[in-house]
Amino acid sequence: MIRPFLAVFIAVVGLFFWTASPTAPAAQKCGSPATAIHQIQGSGSHSPLAGQTVSIEGIVTYTSGHRDGFNGFYLQQADTETDNDPTTSEALFVYTRRKTSPGQRLRLTGVVKEFHDLTELVNVSQLTVCGREPVPKPIDITLPWPQPPESLENMRVSFGTPLTVIEHHNLARYGELTLASEDQIMPTEYLTPGVHAVQQKLRNLEHRVLLDDGKSTLNPTPVPWLELGENNTVRAGDQVAGLIGILDYRFGQWRVQPDRKPGLSRPAPRPDAPQKTAVDVVRIMALNLQNYFNGDGENGGFPTPRGAKNPNAHNHQLRRLTTAISLATPDIVAVTELENDGYGPQSSLVQLTRALGPAWRFIKTPDRDGTDAIRTALLFRNDRVRPEGRALRLNKDIYQHRGRPPLAQTFTPMAGGKSFRVVVPHLKSKSCRNAHGPDSDQRDGQGCFSAYRTHEAQAITRWLADLSTTENLAGTLITGDLNSYAQETPVDTFRRAGFTSLVHHAHPCRPGDCRYHSYRYRGEKGSLDYALANQALMAHVVSAYIWNINADEPRALDYQSAPDREGPWRASDHNPVITDFRL
Structure with missing residues (x-):
């Protein structure tokens, strides 16, 4: 005979395993009505559904659940499920330690949160693997930004033209390279100090993107990207081609978490010392x-x-x-x-x-x-x-x-x-x-x-x-x-x-x-x-x-x-x- 309190315990445990399994109730079955990710993202800088519990369905495009990662993965609406509205993003970051892999179609329930201006799903209570599908195609973009990057937050993107490395100050500390469409010049190098110089500096700052290493640790070892460059170095002025990955937003900067290694080239070699023209x-x-x-x-x-x-x-x-x-x-x-x-x-x-x-x-x-x-x-x-x-x-x-x-x-x-x-x-x-x-x-x-x-x-x-x-x-x-x-x-x-x-x-x-x-x-x-x-x-x-x-x-x-x-x-x-x- 099962005692009453034990019967209640077994029932609760059984309910937990039942709701977390692929044979979940109808509300959690793959293909059931769900909240579209573009509805969560909205057309503004913050989600209109922040704080609400939602169920979503989408395709894993990039995982960052490894030891040095961001404890989560990126989920994007399938190409056939978008709203065709260029002002709304079709992807978001899911903060969870649950293991996933790119190409999985998932259905999950969680709470919408704005974390330092990054829209994400937290407190994931339900997660169902619905099978595998092709990852969404990357959106082709260029710099300067053709549209506000907020509208592409967490989506797969592709830069069709090479980008120029303009900064590597944080390369060894954070694994970052700063990229732009072309090398950027200090405005007061050619403009009189004042309004126009300040405006040009703002334009320079706005039209950049970071190439990130997908890690959250300080001082990554080995230092990333160096092995891609000539002489095992990355010089400012080098060019990055074939950049495809997730357009992420962290630490106040737009950045790409590449899903494959980009190519790095040097338009001009390291310069030799200038030679004297004459002995006198x-x-x-x-x-x-x-x-x-x-x-x-x-x-x-x-x-x-x-x-x-x-x-x-x-x-x-x-x-x-x-x-x-x-x-x-x-x-x-x-x-x-x-x-x-x-x-x-x-x-x-x-x-x-x-x-x-x-x-x-x-x-x-x-x-x-x-x-x-x-x-x-x-x-x-x-x-x-x-x-x-x-x-x-x-x-x-x-x-x-x-x-x-x-x-x-x-x-x-x-x-x-x-x-x-x-x-x-x-x-x-x-x-x-x-x-x-x-x-x-x-x-x-x-x-x-x-x-x-x-x-x-x-x-x-x-x-x-x-x-x-x-x-x-x-x-x-x-x-x-x-x-x-x-x-x-x-x-x-x-x-x-x-x-x-x-x-x-x-x-x-x-x-x-x-x-x-x-x-x-x-x-x-x-x-x-x-x-x-x-x-x-x-x-x-x-x-x-x-x-x-x-x-x-x-x-x-x-x-x-x-x-x-x-x-x-x-x-x-x-x-x-x-x-x-x-x-």
Whole structure:
């Protein structure tokens, strides 16, 4: 005899297994009336049925229930069951740990939820496998978006034309690449700061999509996508073709979870170092070292405050920097972001100079290098040029109590000819820390501290105007990191003082045609590093280049993150500026 409470227990258990099985009641049978997914999605940014319990039927297009996935799968209405309304999506994400596979037709019951603007079904209480069907065909789309991407949320999509990699900052951390129809240019590189520049930045941000790796973990190993590219790297400017997958929305970004590996190609190879055109040419190279700190100079003292985290990282950094400099064959190197640790035998400047070889020397300005953790410096080959007179630092005006004082030194070619003055500035960064008043972001496209950088530029031009000149002086070159794009106020200050950006003069930057850039920030390229010549020096200019060895290489391969590699690649995050003169 079964006791009454046991009979009730058996009945409840039997009901559970009955309702979860393929022989569920009529309301749960495959093909029974169900809520269409496009009704759940609606034509707005949020579901009109959020919070309601619904039963749906559709086809699994992509599963993300693996260990590092998103705990669910994507379900899309069959091609014959759509409403043909381009404003409504036919798919949604189902948040559940239940195992599924692409091509399964499922019927399920759950609650509609908006999770950080992603429409999904949660609390799945019923799930029936109705058989197998072909997955829905992908919708062909292009960038710029032909329609609001919200209308395609969670659907299979296909990009018929190749997309360009414009950013890989989060490649190693999140497995992401940012794609656009073409490379994007920093608006203030070619537009005056103001309304039009801000509007262009918004357009740039709107017409992008991320290529994701389908994982929710940080620091995926191995780093995805690298194996698809030439030299096992993905450079900005590379092209992605055959991209098919789910148009997903996570962490505030539209992204594609590909259901097959896309193709990756490189329209142009990694660039070789520009060759000198003649033996009588004097070459000057400006390079931001991306915080070259050498610990205690004796393989200890790591991690450093700003640079290498350990001795291996430091050795990788030093080798890449010296390789880049050696391949460029400069006679003078103007550096920024160098540790401000004096001129002793264990200092970063002495170590870098020694690593370049016996012909290299450096300019000393003891006790005048400023109080910042980093400084500017000049290195030179003593068999090619010789310094004339004493080195100068600007230690008054805005540089009296803070900042990185610019360095000036006059040189003369050893083979004869006119002398020339080289000035190395490093203006304040765009970081907004401690910014207030006129130094805060003025919403004109220049970022924070534009007013401060402008004051620095004004102080430098006044200083140079007061320096004495000689009859044999060919002119002055300002070369270094200005932390400003070509049309921003600080650069315009130098321009109005009679200085010309040699790279922009030879290779103007226009929409869709910006051949040279020294930096890439959040998917937009432009120049922060310059060679500015005064009018007197213009007659001696032979050529000006930016050697693209750093900015377009992924951070995943920098000296901190990757095992050492051959070549100069990703020695820094800035590309070097190289200028040639005949004096």
